[in-house]
Amino acid sequence: MNALMIQGTASGVGKSVLTAGLCRLLARNGVRVAPFKPQNMSNNAAVTADGGEVGRAQALQALACGLEPVTDMNPVLIKPEADQTAQLIVRGQVAGRLEARRFHEDREGLLDTVLESFERLGSRYDMVVVEGAGSPAEPNLRRGDIANMGFAGAAGVPVWLVGDIDRGGVFASLKGTLDTLSAAERRRVRALLINRFRGSRELLGEALDWLVRETGKPLAGVLPWLPLDLPEEDAPYRHARAGGGVFHVAVIAYPRMSNHDDIDPLAAESGVSVRFVRRAGELQPADVVILPGSKHVVTDLQWLRDQGFVVALQRHLRHGGRLLGLCGGMQMLGRYIRDAGAEGGDGLGWLPIATTMRPQKTLRRVDGIARWPESVRVTGYEIHHGESDIDDALFPFAVRSEDGQVWGSYVHGLFEQGGFRKAWLAAMGHADGDGIDQRRRTLASLDLLADTLERELAPELLAPLLRRGAAT
Secondary structure, three states: OOEEEEEEOOOOOOHHHHHHHHHHHHHHOOOOEEEEOOEEEOOOEEEOOOOOEEEHHHHHHHHHHOOOOOHHHOOEEEEEOOOOEEEEEEOOEEEEEEEHHHHHHHHHOOHHHHHHHHHHHHHHOOEEEEEOOOOOOOHHHOOOOOOOHHHHHHHOOOEEEEEEHHHOOHHHHHHHHHHHOOHHHHHHEEEEEEEEEOOOHHHHHHHHHHHHHHHOOOEEEEEEOOOOOOOOOOOHHHOOEOOOOOEEEEEEOOOOEEOHHHHHHHHOOOOEEEEEEOOHHHOOOOOEEEEOEEOOHHHHHHHHHHOOHHHHHHHHHHOOOEEEEEOHHHHHHOOEEEOOOOOOEEOOOOOOOEEEEEEEEEEEEEEEEOOOOOOOEEEEEEEEEEEEOOOHHHOOOOEEOOOOOEEEEOOEOOOOOHHHHHHHHHHHOOOOOOOOOHHHHHHHHHHHHHHHHHHHOOHHHHHHHHOOOOOO
């Protein structure tokens, strides 16, 4: 099978984005390519064409390939609920819970599932670009590994190892990671890649020579830092922009916040200031406060109360501010959350709904015409366990308060469509929305990334990837 795996020296070094960029580059050159991540750990997910859910990064990578995401692209998704437990999603559906003390044992049995999904993709496409998770150099995670070298060895996939020079220590990180691997794993690493360099390449000359000499690995390239407008699974604060805006949006970042990329289209608007806040004293100034999704609604609601946000939100509403709850955030704003299990209790009572938690998760794509504030297209998806009373006449919103200050919606990706976002901002008091679809911004960034990879990657390493069916 023709495949290449992108592994990294740490979380956040750019594996997801570089995988998307390679997918875009290959697809533009006529290669039928698909993304794959054997195991992802994230509370930011998207609904697939086959009715399941995958990590948000795999949905982005599928877009880069010109494909709809499917569950085979991310067969194992782990969604943390608390410090010691997480929800386990296998092939897009809830399969139970993982406990930290049994993580290795419970994960080992998933390798066959991962390999089956990988082989299905390989049978349909010329090339599969695989993204690793975190770092392969974690001794405590080696046993039962299905995310990095454990998968690469079982599937026979070559690896490029990526380090982030912007965070510092990239040469030690790359060499140190290789030094922790077994001899067979080191042989599997075919090239090194340095990401997010700011400055003149000439400044790195001696250091690059040292790296190649000490590791015995060729350098695939040194990629510059790029001003990309792409959703990220685990870095909500990167896209926030607090300066220069005339319209202020404050997003409450509770500990189990999920699907924070819902906010990216607002942060991309000129004239809009978006801030993620974790202290009640940071809430103002705010024209609109957003309560985003949550992986554990009652726990995050209690955190809101403990941190003093309820009083701050009451003050915000008294002064005419607006409040929007998305998915779990909307459930918090209702009167009650009911569950036969552990999750349940009083909500904030600012929306006339009650929510009942169900064992079966709702996974649904959304594509319709808004009833409010204007008749424009809205696309997105729903991922939630709770069921609430909703008013279809308010689509894409589910409910609003009698005074019109508090709103709720189950739709993730609510602001992706530029026409709807512009109409909503105008209704909130900001008349200068640009109306640009977020997909357009995303594709422009993917093309910029693909152009950069095409220019900066070593030709002798890139050329085999561009030849359909050629060995990597």
